[in-house]
Amino acid sequence: MDRLIPTNRVEAEAAMSRRTLLQGAGLLLGFALTGASTEPVFAAPASQVVENEITGTFAPNGFIRINPTGAVTLIMPMVEMGQGVYTSLAMLLAEELEVRLDQIQVQHAPPNEALYVNSVIGIQNTGGSSSVRAFWTPLRQAGAVGRNLLIAAAAKRWNVDPATCRARNGAVFDATGAKHLSYGELAEAAAKLPVPPAANVKLKDPRDFTLIGTRAKRIDSSIKVDGRALYGIDVRLPGMKVAAVAISPVLGGSAKTVNESAALAVKGVRQVVNIGEAVAVVADHMGAARKGLEAAAVTWDDGPNAKVNNADIVKQLEEESKKPGVVARNDGDAGKALAAAAQRLDAVYQVPFLAHATMEPMNCTVHLQKDRCDIWVGTQAPTITQALVVELTGLPKAVIKIHNHLIGGGFGRRLEADGTVLAVKIARHVDGPVKVIWSREEDIQHDMYRPYYLDRLSAGLDAAGKPVAWTDRIAGSSIFARYYPPYIKDGLDPDAVEAAAEPPYALPNIHVDYVQVEPRGVRTSWWRGVGPTHNVFVVESFIDELAHAAKQDPLAYRKGLLGHNPRALAVLSLAAEKAGWGSPLPARHGRGISVQFAYGSYTSQVAEVEVAADGAVRVKRIVCAIDCGMYVNPDTIEAQVQGGTLFGLTAALHGSITFKDGRVEQSNFDTYLPMRIDEVPVVETHLIKNAEAPGGVGEAPTAIVSAAVTNAIFAATGRRVRSLPIDTASLKSSS
């Protein structure tokens, strides 16, 4: 096992942070004298997130490193981008290892599929709301293996039966509790014992959990309130230069003219690098680099995609979606049932391209040398990033070092390594390390977008209003076909149809198919959910249309179709109850409801909206019920429900990327609008507690919120919103 573990270095800095931790980990708030001031100051604890690779005397698996000094380092296989995994994954390990969260430090894992693969995805990727699902068992097993070995080492030292010893708070105690040895004291002896297979160790009964399931404090909070947290963009290296970059505004274009001398005349500018698809100005600091890039006044040959525009992309989807696609679901005979139905409904739904707009713009620092390449970046996909750099440089994998970082917003954007690839291409021309930072405009205009989808739906109702037929044809880009082709089975992209092929309702004759349409001149990719973010909007809006056609209350109608699905029914009922479903509201106010099964979790939301006479939509309250099975940290779940809901709501209200003449028409936060604090509704979370297998949370509220809101708009105005973002002009009061 040891040979798999990086043994490069234990830096003095890490040792120092360990010592500080040992002296008094956790939060220290105090009053201290600073100069002449006697004001209260915030005395920060040492960072529990360490940057440098830590080796351990005791390293029984990929996740645990314990040194004789007593430092316990947990290697985090998934990356922290705000979703709280550094805390929740540490809780899984710490529960079984028997250490307190304030006794540990965590470190980003290096790329290593063998040690750190996400078993839900099959790659060492952080995404798909899968971290807790993937590591629920492996990390507990890893912790238990470590604990057993440490207990065995202590028992051997004391010459007693290990069964009489107990581990607690980073130490092993004998039967009387009088004798104890810290994990650090045991590290060397434990390292000499044979490591038992992880599957053979006995795990705690969930009823005995003392950490899992609690509102434990995040371990990355203290460094994020005083500027100490280090993101990829904060990397500083001796001799490092920084580069501002302009990328061809049209995909496939190249630089035509570059005023290099004007750029070089700017104080602090060192070099202009023209790689065709992009031009970088390399300087001592970013202020000079950006000024130099402006002076370079780059002009472009637009190339083959100069005529790409949104209307054509939509037209192509309209045409292609008339043809049958790959069948994702076919139960009964939907065509026949539709023809025989008492009432038929047809609708076309559309959702736009969406950017990620992570607060930390795309960036990557590269030091490319003859015999090695170091990459400093925050990435959700370290092994993919490494493989692409191998391909690009021809260097062996062993000398491509990916130094991962805290991520200033991922949302799927950092599952792509295009920013690293571009930085390496630039770094080929630069002597020494170079940090490439995209401007916000480059970030929005050269994103890889959540695809535009166009879906055609039909349904048939019987005389009582019950659905007897349901068809859903989804048309749009397939991310998996490009990103990870092994996931395509019999031509079907499971993500594109997720939550559409298996709606939670009893639908006797159902036909769902998928038509792959790749828009020219547009790069598509993951987002905070892809399939469900559009499919749940469509399915939950259309089921609302059915309820209306059946002249039934949307909640009662859904309940009538969920008799076979108790967990979906439970979240639906809970959200409705907590939201006061059915209680009277003023004119042009409305409530809407939606329910989904996605990412392994059941979620339901009720949105309450007010639509002004001019059509402006004010979302006043969102009530969310979620059943994600056994959970790790309810506070993190509430935070994810709040944040995930706002991410989806922002898109529903404002999000749209459009193309004209091959160019993205939006550029910064004044044209790609984020939600701001004065627009934010109260989001309430109601968590169902049970012993079901863990489900994902990060993307669930993002996927479900749009339909809850548009259904509420229908309740308030009688206008059905079938395309996003919500067109408020269409919601004006006719009176």
Added chain:
Amino acid sequence: MAFTLKINGSSHEVDVDGDIPLLWVLRDVLGMTGTKFGCGQALCGACTVHVDGQPVRSCQTSVDSVGDGAVTTIEAIGRTPQGAALQKAWLDLEVVQCGYCQSGQIMSAAALLKDTPKPGDADIDSAMSGNVCRCGTYQRIRAAIKHAAGV
């Protein structure tokens, strides 16, 4: 051109063009990376610092406009009573997610509390709507400001 900047109580000499934004002087020349780059156009607030106690967007503040102004950044805002109270409230209420925007959020909130020690919702909306958070921590930011202010 050489400038002497007063930052967090210390003097710093920097030799850059006068039109270089303070943001890059802080981050790249002086190595104080707590202040973040988000948009470059004063649209997101991630780069908020104080000059003589007033919140400014450092991405749109040229170094030659700072003059003798006392610059305070996230690294030192904890030395002020408002900053310390806000940092504690941020931890008590677990505000942060990715954390990237939070330096700017805290700097804007500290300026708010200095002028308006007991802010209402409208005060918070007005002082904080220039700060974008894509993780959606706004609900907790509002609660933490009130918690710090004791309202």
